[in-house]
Amino acid sequence: MLSTILLGICALTASVTAQYTTQSDPFYLVLLSEDLQVNGSTLNACHEGAAIEGLCVGSKLPLNGTTTGFSTFQFNTSESITVPNPDIGETGLLTFTLRGSGFNESEAMSLYPYTASNVALPLFQPGYSQTPVAFDARELLNIQDYIDDTVDPAVAAGPFALYRWYSCKVYYTGYRYTVLSWVYGKYPPQNPTCCKVDVLRVFA
């Protein structure tokens, strides 16, 4: 059993160190939710620190096609990764291009965990660690893993897709934001403001 788990870990590490240089066309990220106020809201890059952007929950895409002010994202994949399961999708990096005066910086999304909470923040940060994600056959954003530790002994049962996305009010560096969040583990978010969402890719 230990050797199967190690195999799983090795497979994941291999994908983390891959070069993700094949870039998709730009797309919007749209929330799907049972909450009709939230359903259809877009995610927009919002400044949360020096070159650090979070995914703030914004207004819905207008039906008249006006898209000024809405963020687009891209998906960077690697040619060296074979897709183990097309239904849950190929893993790659969710990227955002930070445009500054005289520079364009492609930043990858990574999860920023809090020690005291099971609610983590997806952030775009230059040169920071990367959290591989995927879009499934329904265009829904997921994070994949290999190991199920809810049973004894733990099993390497993967890859499987997780969709633990929520819209939450969070504190980050002294400010309050309503942002896309990720909940670690199978229990509900301990932050009482969180509302369950799915994240849909809509090409621009």
Ligand SMILES: *[C@@H]1O[C@H](CO)[C@@H](O)[C@H](O)[C@H]1NC(C)=O
């Ligand atoms: C994504 O791919 C583009 C095109 O190869 C590259 O310029 C960019 O640096 C990549 N972004 C990240 C965060 O790796």
Ligand SMILES: *[C@@H]1O[C@H](CO)[C@@H](O)[C@H](O)[C@H]1NC(C)=O
């Ligand atoms: C949310 O919006 C989508 C797309 O507009 C729609 O198909 C879906 O039925 C809506 N969900 C709810 C719960 O109303």
Ligand SMILES: *[C@@H]1O[C@H](CO)[C@@H](O)[C@H](O)[C@H]1NC(C)=O
């Ligand atoms: C399109 O709709 C948005 C939001 O409803 C509005 O702010 C904008 O002025 C409209 N643009 C045009 C060209 O009608």
Ligand SMILES: *[C@@H]1O[C@H](CO)[C@@H](O)[C@H](O)[C@H]1NC(C)=O
């Ligand atoms: C950044 O990208 C924009 C849009 O593609 C382009 O117009 C601009 O010239 C780029 N700036 C730099 C410094 O490369």
